[in-house]
Amino acid sequence: MAIPFSYSLRNLWTRRLTTILTAGGMALVVFVFAAILMLAAGLRQTLVETGSPDNVVVIRKGSVSEVQSGLDRQQASVIEMDSDIATGPTGERLAAKEVVVLISLPKRDRDKPANVVIRGMAPASVSLRPQVKLIEGRLPRMGSAEIMAGLNIAQRFKGGGIGETLRFGMRDWRIVGIFDAGNTGFNSEIWGDVDQMMQAFRRPVYSSVIFRLRDSQAFPAVKSRLETDPRLTVEAKRETRYYRDQSEMMATFLRILGISLTVIFSLGAIIGAMITMYAAVSNRTGEIGTMRALGFQRRSILLAFLMESLLLGFIGGCVGLFLASFMQLFTVSTMNFQTFSELAFSFTLTFDIAYQALGFSLIMGLLGGVLPAVRASRMKIVDALRAV
Numbered sequence: 001m002a003i004p005f006s007y008s009l010r011n012l013w014t015r016r017l018t019t020i021l022t023a024g025g026m027a028l029v030v031f032v033f034a035a036i037l038m039l040a041a042g043l044r045q046t047l048v049e050t051g052s053p054d055n056v057v058v059i060r061k062g063s064v065s066e067v068q069s070g071l072d073r074q075q076a077s078v079i080e081m082d083s084d085i086a087t088g089p090t091g092e093r094l095a096a097k098e099v100v101v102l103i104s105l106p107k108r109d110r111d112k113p114a115n116v117v118i119r120g121m122a123p124a125s126v127s128l129r130p131q132v133k134l135i136e137g138r139l140p141r142m143g144s145a146e147i148m149a150g151l152n153i154a155q156r157f158k159g160g161g162i163g164e165t166l167r168f169g170m171r172d173w174r175i176v177g178i179f180d181a182g183n184t185g186f187n188s189e190i191w192g193d194v195d196q197m198m199q200a201f202r203r204p205v206y207s208s209v210i211f212r213l214r215d216s217q218a219f220p221a222v223k224s225r226l227e228t229d230p231r232l233t234v235e236a237k238r239e240t241r242y243y244r245d246q247s248e249m250m251a252t253f254l255r256i257l258g259i260s261l262t263v264i265f266s267l268g269a270i271i272g273a274m275i276t277m278y279a280a281v282s283n284r285t286g287e288i289g290t291m292r293a294l295g296f297q298r299r300s301i302l303l304a305f306l307m308e309s310l311l312l313g314f315i316g317g318c319v320g321l322f323l324a325s326f327m328q329l330f331t332v333s334t335m336n337f338q339t340f341s342e343l344a345f346s347f348t349l350t351f352d353i354a355y356q357a358l359g360f361s362l363i364m365g366l367l368g369g370v371l372p373a374v375r376a377s378r379m380k381i382v383d384a385l386r387a388v
Helices: 005-014 016-048 073-080 151-156 194-200 216-228 239-283 285-293 298-329 351-377 381-386
Strands: 055-060 095-106 113-121 133-137 146-150 165-168 171-180 189-193 208-212 234-238 331-336 341-346
Touching (some): 005 016, 005 298, 016 239, 016 298, 016 341, 016 351, 055 216, 055 239, 073 208, 095 194, 113 194, 146 151, 189 194, 216 234, 234 239, 239 298, 239 351, 298 351
Parallel strands (some): 113 189, 146 171
Antiparallel strands (some): 055 208, 055 234, 095 208, 113 341, 146 189, 331 341
């Protein structure tokens, strides 16, 4: 004979204070667990969405990022003349030779500086990134010391607003436009004319060549052709893959850190649940004896107490996940380990994170309740009734 589910619910409601305290401890653990996973997911999504599957990034072979890469003018010209590069509405080739360098700028809220990506762009650079939308001002004129800043730069760094001036590369640069690239890494960059950037930073080589494929299915052939060309020493990647690789190291670090912290904190939550369930067993010894006398089997007693513990975990998981969902309202910044530049991104809650957090809370409830449930199920009827 099975014990009704309502029995477990009623007992949790009867012990409201201990239920709230125990579930609250589990909720804090789930909050930390979910927040760290959301942080890693937000970083990965920001970098992956930066790229387009139809775009190809070509960098020097062996380079991890554009910052470390170098392509001379002859190599860049060979790459941008590939037959599989798409053309725009007016017949222009959708390929851009770009240079990427780092500068240090002070933040608005404090004078502590951080590295910022400066991207020297070509006329086709904006066309290759449809997610980049000009929201204030205008595009910089090619051949001038005009630049435009991503929205995160304008909001977070001194001198990053429209009409303001930044000094780097021994020159003054005037910001004439602010662009919003959505939830992508471009929002943390400053763009200007590539030739002017190369002169200012005394860079004789480009960092990369970006182009769009006429047919996305042609990528394997293009990759093979470029990487085996004896005139070149390059590596070609889809833009999405390039930015996914950029996120792997940091995302892995965050996941390991989060799991380590969560395991440590969860031990306390499990012990708390175990103490709560042992107290419940102790306070209901006579009740357990009565149920056994009425014909309820040991297995039913075991399942009833396990259900209480699982409900504690589920309640804590739901509360912790609910609180963690509000983290999506905040934007954080960290250093991209691949480029050593600051990258702003938001917490991202996904379905996978939600079910992992709830699953983790149920595991805590199970581990916290299994020993007290076994103790309750093994009580002898005579001993239990004697304690009444």
